Amino acid sequence: MQHKKFISNDKAGFSLVEILVSITILAVGLMGIASLFPVAGEKIRVADMEGKALYLAEQGIEKARSLSYGNLNDANMNVPCTSAGTTYEDYGCIEEYPEFSRQCTVNMASDSQGNPLRDVKMVTVEVKFRLKFNTAQTDLKEQTVALVDYIGESFKIR
Secondary structure (H helix, E strand, O other), X not given: OOOOOOOOOOOOOOOHHHHHHHHHHHHHHHHHHHOHHHHHHHHHHXXXXXXXXXXXXXXXXXXXXXXXXXXXXXXXXXXXXXXXXXXXXXXXXXXXXXXXXXXXXXXXXXXXOOOEEEEEEEEEEEEEEEEOXXXXXXXXXXXXXXXXXXXXXXXXXX
C-alpha cells in the first residue's frame, strides 16, 4: 500500500488583515446595538410614567364611583392644593406623586348628537406629567393620560 503525502504550503490560522476586518465588523455591529440602549431606557421611563398616570386616573374614577349620584360634582372630586390655590391637584400636591397633576371634571353626559342623557354623568380624569428627554433639554414635554367613565343614577351599584 502506497501512502501519498500531501504537502501544502498553507498555514493554519488567520492573517492579521482578516483579524482586523473581523474586529471592525464586530465593533460596528456592537456600536449599533449600544446606540439602542439610551432609546430603550427612555421608552421604559415613559412607560413607567404612563403607568403611574393611569393608576392615578383610576384612583379618580374610583373616587367618583364611591360618591352618591347627587354628590358627584367637580367640587367633591377635586382636592384643592392650598399652596397653589387651585381647584385641581397641581404638580407637587398628590402625595407620593409630586411629578403629576390631576384634574377631575363631572358633566352631564350627552349622546352623539349632543342631546343630554337623563340621569347620566360623565366623569373625566386627566393626569398630566412632564418629561425631560435629556439632561441638556430645558423645556419639558407635558403628556396627558385621560380616563372617562359614565355614571348613571338609576343603575349605580351600591
